[in-house]
Amino acid sequence: MELKEKLVSSFLAFESTVDVKNPLHDIRTKAIKDFEAFGFPTKKVEAWKYTSLNSVLKNDFALFPKSEVAIEYKDVKKYFIHDLDTYKIVFIDGVYSSHLSSTTHDKFDVCLMSSALTQNRFKAVIDVYFNKIAKQDGLVALNTAYSKEGAYVYLPKNTAGDKPIEIVHFSTGSEDAMLLQPRNLIVVEDNSEVTVIERHQSLSENKTFTNSVTEIYAGRNAHVDYYKIQNDTNSASLIDNTFTDQYDHSVASVHTFAFGGEITRNNLNFTQKGQGIDSILNGVTILEGKTHVDHNTLVEHTEPNCESHQDYKGIFDEKSTGVFNGKIVVDQIAQKTNAFQSNNNVLLSDKATVNSKPQLEIFADDVKCSHGCTIGQLDESALFYLKTRGIPEKEGKALLMYAFANNVLDSVKIPQLKTRINALIAEKLGVSIGFDL
């Protein structure tokens, strides 16, 4: 049976696990119909021209884990920012792990989507925001239809999160192939701020396919920093659909560190719904083998006097492939918009490929918009210079790559996270030099 049919026909079984009398369930039943109509995207769709899901979708995915697997913290400690005090929402094969997690309901809520969707005290927030920010396509509809679990973060007005929140998804390989569909909602009301670090990690060589949807609401003067660490095994694929609505004078940033995974697709959407907004989309991609990463960004400027900044750096070795498809829309009313986009790539091998496609749709006449994309190789004369100073070839290349990505790395605000990402990069590049540039 094809995966699509399986997903449609399994919906009945899924319904037996949720409260179908909850009015929210209408959203799911509509969504499964939408998914049935839309299906999975194919390469015929312009936005999916360079990314095929065929090799992933052919697997016979288990939709519900049959057994619960326990994980000891010491075995997965390295996947956390363990030298940093954080709230943690941890899932194992899609199931909440209370003993790895650390949640709160003190001044704000850091908890489970399954609680938020079913308990009365969260109803007011869920009714206003759940599934209101995400734009619907086949993948989002699929996630919505099966929405049940994920992270729920709610900061009421004038609240600053006292420590970052880590959302970590482990897959254990308890099934030959597993489909996971986390659904996250991050609501940051006026004058509030929060930092989130998200990671998906497969602990086996069995197939994992994650179709994640995250909705982020940033109210007036709100500040949201969201970091995504994508450094999964070559048997894990991820489609990350993240939607951010921003209101007046809010600042929202998403950093995506894409270092591994079979196929990774980031659908990153920002909609500016007020004035004086700043949206920041940064990414570093470092790939080798046959891995594939596709960054598909959309920033919609719908009000005047806002800014957006996109800076994506990519380094591709062996047969890896990268895609950057960045769209900026400036509505007619959105005068005095400053929208910047930059995508720079380095190819380390003749067999690596990058497709970079900026799209600007500008309907206002008093704006500053720029985009630039480069695809090149490492500078040989710079490498020779480093070698004459005693820095060997491998370390020299690593240093140049690190320097290439440095301005994005530099914008990471949490020192412990920066150190961790630097270490991941050093590990990937096979060097032991401390990159403290």
Added chain:
Amino acid sequence: MLEIKNLHASIDEKEILKGLNLSVKAGEVHAIMGPNGAGKSTLAAVVSGKEDYEVTEGSIELEGEDIGELGADERAHKGVFLSFQYPVEIPGVSVTNFMKTAINETRKARGLEDMPARDMLKKIKEKSELLEIDSKFLSRSLNEGFSGGEKKRNEIFQMAMLEPKVAILDETDSGLDIDALRIVANGVNKLKSNDNAVIVITHYQRLLEYIVPDYVHVLHDGKIVKSGTKELALELEEKGYDWIKAEL
């Protein structure tokens, strides 16, 4: 210290060095002069290990060891240093951290532990003062947006940090005003000892007023065609190179 014998080197099958001989002993300063296209910069690149050049004949020995087959990094570990005519800009890497990496990689190759951070800072401070380099300058990206003078001072600063056995200064005087020239030359002179050697490649006699050579060589068409003492440099300054070509 450095023995170059019958060195032939070519790039893209074009022969640039055509049987060059040079013997440099510890404690000596040698100047290599010559018209454009004589092969001066090629000599610097080949000795320091640039892979674009193919050595077809001859040998390069450092303290009796053939270094001709070694990579540029390995030659650096053995004590070869090249001050670039055009230092490369590397955005995103600060001067300080570049120097730390270079020194610790060299130490690693020599079987030593990383230099303790305090010693490193002390050394950086001492050597930057020698070159009259401001501490703010050290946190800037390597060579990015540096003036010509700053780039050359930074080269000699690196030489001071790495303490090479043989330093080749390729057109270090080009693009320098008189003050920067004095600082650079003063730095080189202070680094000179009986245990190291300096090869100054230059077009003009000017630099040699500050860094006084023991020997002056004229390079022409890939070979050293005339050698002498510092007076030869003055003669070249006065008469140009044509009289040497005529002598051949």
